Amino acid sequence: MPRIHPSAIVSEKAHLDHDVEVGPYSIVGDEVVIESGCVVMAHVVIEGPCRIGRDNRFHPFSSIGGAPQDKKYRGEPSTLLIGHGNVFREGVTVNRGTIQDQGLTQLGNENWVMAYVHIAHDCLIGDHCVLANSVNLAGHVKLGDYSVLGGYTGVHQFCQVGAHVMAGIASVIVKDVPPYLMISGNSAKPFGLNREGLKRRGYNDSRLKSMQDTYRILYRSGLRLEEALVKLHDQRRQLEQSGLIDEVHDLTISLKFLEATRRGIIRP
DSSP states (O other): OOEEOTTOEEOTTOEEOTTOEEOTTOEEOTTEEEOTTOEEOTTOEEOSSEEEOSSOEEOTTOEEEEOOSOTTOOSOOOEEEEOSSOEEOTTOEEEOOOTTTTSEEEEOSSOEEOTTOEEOTTOEEOSSOEEOTTOEEOTTOEEOTTOEEOTTOEEOTTOEEOTTOEEOTTOEEOSBBOTTEEEETBTTEEEEEOHHHHHHTTOOHHHHHHHHHHHHHHHTSOOOHHHHHHHHHHHHHHHHHTTOHHHHHHHHHHHHHHHHOSSOBOOO
């Protein structure tokens, strides 16, 4: 049986696995599913529809699965999905999706969401991301795997942040951020590759050199994005001919991101 504090309120329409813990004065609403190993500390509110995977921890005063902060919202059914092994620190807010998008807000696995972060409706968060204190994501934002956003960073609605991006403190992101970059400022600008983060995750010198070549074409050649894409496709063909499989994979991720951008990318 779940371990539920006597002062907590858990809806009869919620489903909690046998070892879930719910602390004092917390509320778990209708259509909430919480899987094994989760800990809901004191004064947490979780609203549904919401499905929460294994081994997540919710610290006091976090508000999870609330209705979207969108004036167009009229109570339509929407959902929040949370993967496994995430940590939500004090005062975090995560809203469900809207029918203007896919009706879904989703977080992957092993994300570290620090105090007072806001994740708005329809955001899609990958795996292993770090959102430092007071980060604010507007609606429809997408974060790639291993993104790290410094404290007080704000991301404009519909922006996409690629995998392995590192944003400095109080960055303001108003356009898409290609993968692998280190960025900072208001508005955020690129400052080279996130080399230290990539090294920590096992990227070798050959892969980093290939990424640096991509960065030069994109940001140091004076080319428009459409022109840079032509050069990057040439680069990929050369890597394929050299049999550099990992480097081809890395560049393919960048190309897919760049070809899908609708807001344009950040510039120096």
